[in-house]
Amino acid sequence: xxxxxxxIRAYNFASxxxxxxxxxxxxxxxxxxxxFLTIPATVESVEPGRAVVAMRQFPWVRNHLGGVHAIALCNxxxxxxxxxxxxxxxxxxxxxxxGMSVEYKAKAVGRMRAEASLDLGPLADAGRExxxxxxxxxxxxxxxxxxxxxxxxxxxR
Numbered sequence: 001x002x003x004x005x006x007x008i009r010a011y012n013f014a015s016x017x018x019x020x021x022x023x024x025x026x027x028x029x030x031x032x033x034x035x036f037l038t039i040p041a042t043v044e045s046v047e048p049g050r051a052v053v054a055m056r057q058f059p060w061v062r063n064h065l066g067g068v069h070a071i072a073l074c075n076x077x078x079x080x081x082x083x084x085x086x087x088x089x090x091x092x093x094x095x096x097x098x099g100m101s102v103e104y105k106a107k108a109v110g111r112m113r114a115e116a117s118l119d120l121g122p123l124a125d126a127g128r129e130x131x132x133x134x135x136x137x138x139x140x141x142x143x144x145x146x147x148x149x150x151x152x153x154x155x156x157r
Contacts, residue, residue, distance in 0.1 A: 007046075022044065068108040078100070080114040081116050105143055
């Protein structure tokens with residue numbers, strides 16, 4: 001039995017289809033957690049330990065100052081966290097977000113790219129917390145936002 005989750009296998013399959021593969025995977029991933037439909041995001045890459053999710057600035061994610069609003073950045077970070085957690089946590093375990101700390105570093109304008117990393121380490125029979133680190137960059141490669149999202153990982157019983 002494979003310990004690789006269906007989502008990573010689906011991404012690997014979809015990424016082989018030129019042009020529409022990543023878009024189709026991203027749409028399915030966003031539908032699995034419908035709140036992600038509030039942001040125009042695409043999963044650009046996902047592998048155990050790392051995921052990249054991007055979004056463009058549209059009017060519905062704009063704040064009164066003309067930048068990407070705070071909750072859209074949080075949603076982007078959470079989507080990247082979900083992608084890396086799904087790719088990293090083996091099927092013998094499950095995960096759920098436990099907490100989130102964020103820092104707004106600069107005005108977020110234009111296309112945003114969220115990079116999430118997770119070093120899961122060895123898993124035990126008891127549950128444990130694991131931090132997912134997310135950095136969001138604008139088109140000029142300026143880090144505009146960062147987050148630490150703590151996930152609770154437990155074995156399936």
